Amino acid sequence: MTPAAPAYRRLSVEERRSQLLDAALGLFAHRAPEDVSLDDVAEAAGVSRPLVYRYFPGGKQQLYEAALRSAADELRQCFDEPREGPLLPRLSRALDRYLAFVDEHDAGFSALLQGGSVVETSRTTAIVDGVRRAAAEHILSHLGVSEPGLRLRMTVRMWITAVEAASLIWLDEGKQPPVEELRDWLVEQFVAVLSVTAARDTQTAALVRALAEDV
Numbered sequence: 190m191t192p193a194a195p196a197y198r199r200l201s202v203e204e205r206r207s208q209l210l211d212a213a214l215g216l217f218a219h220r221a222p223e224d225v226s227l228d229d230v231a232e233a234a235g236v237s238r239p240l241v242y243r244y245f246p247g248g249k250q251q252l253y254e255a256a257l258r259s260a261a262d263e264l265r266q267c268f269d270e271p272r273e274g275p276l277l278p279r280l281s282r283a284l285d286r287y288l289a290f291v292d293e294h295d296a297g298f299s300a301l302l303q304g305g306s307v308v309e310t311s312r313t314t315a316i317v318d319g320v321r322r323a324a325a326e327h328i329l330s331h332l333g334v335s336e337p338g339l340r341l342r343m344t345v346r347m348w349i350t351a352v353e354a355a356s357l358i359w360l361d362e363g364k365q366p367p368v369e370e371l372r373d374w375l376v377e378q379f380v381a382v383l384s385v386t387a388a389r390d391t392q393t394a395a396l397v398r399a400l401a402e403d404v
Contacts, residue, residue, distance in 0.1 A: 206244050209234050213256040218294040222253050257313055261320045264290060268327035275403045276331055277376055283327070284352070284372045291356045292368065324349050332396055340390040348379050 200208065212234035216225045227249055231238045245252040267286040270279045325345045329337050337345075352375055359371055366374075380400065387394035 202244075205240075209236070209241060209244055209252070210256055210259050213252050214259060217253070217256055217260075222249075225249070227252070254313055254316070257316050260294075261316050264320045265323045268324045270327075270331070272331060276400060277380070277403070279331055280328070280376055280379060281372055284375055287352070288356065288359075288368050288372060291360065292364065295360065321346065321349050321353075334392070334396070338390060338392050340386050341393050341396070344382050344386045344393065348382050351375075351378060351382075 209230065213225070213230050216229055216233055227238055227241050230252065231241050234241070241252070242248070245255065264287065267290060268283045270283045272279075325342070328345050328349075329342070332341075334341065355371065355375060359365070359368075380397075383393055383397050383400070387397040
C-alpha cells in the first residue's frame with residue numbers, strides 16, 4: 190500500500206507572516222537589503238510573489254522594516270539577563286548572545302542593523318536606535334542605578350557604540366580575534382571606561398568601587 194501523503198495544513202495569518210519574515214531575515218542576514226528582491230523572498234519561503242504582497246502590500250520597504258523590528262526584538266533580548274550574581278559575568282553572558290547574533294547574521298549585520306542601506310529611513314533608524322536605548326537601560330538596571338546622571342548615561346551609551354563598532358570590525362577581519370577573546374576584551378573596556386568617568390563623577394566612582402568588591 191502506498192503511504193498516504195502528509196495532509197496539507199493551511200497556515201494562519203500569523204504563521205504565514207512569521208514564515209515570510211524568517212525567509213526575509215535569512216536573506217538579509219547575508220545580503221544587503223537593496224540586493225534582495227521580493228521574488229527572492231517568495232522563492233526562499235516557497236510561496237508566490239503575490240502572496241508576499243498580500244501580507245506586505247507596502248512591498249520590500251514594509252517587509253524590510255518588519256524584518257528589522259524582528260531582529261531588533263531579538264537583539265533587545267540579548268541583554269535581558271537575570272539580575273543575579275556578579276555584574277561582570279552577567280555582562281559576559283549578554284555579550285555572548287549579542288555576538289552570537291552578529292556571527293549568525295554575518296555580512297548582513299551592517300546593512301540590517303547599522304544603516305548604510307538605500308532602503309534606510311527615519312523609521313528604520315529609530316528602530317535601530319531603540320535597540321541601543323534598550324541595551325543602555327538594561328545595563329543601567331544591572332548596575333542598580335535608578336537615576337543615572339549624565340556622565341554615567343553617556344559612558345554606557347558610548348560603550349554600546351564601541352561594541353557595535355568592534356562587532357563590525359570583527360566581521361571585516363574574518364571574525365578575529367576569537368569571539369571569547371573579543372567578549373572578554375569588551376567587558377574589560379566597559380570597566381575601563383567606567384574607571385575613566387569615575388575620576389569626574391562621584392556616582393560612577395561608587396559603582397566602580399562596588400564592582401571591585403563584586404569580583
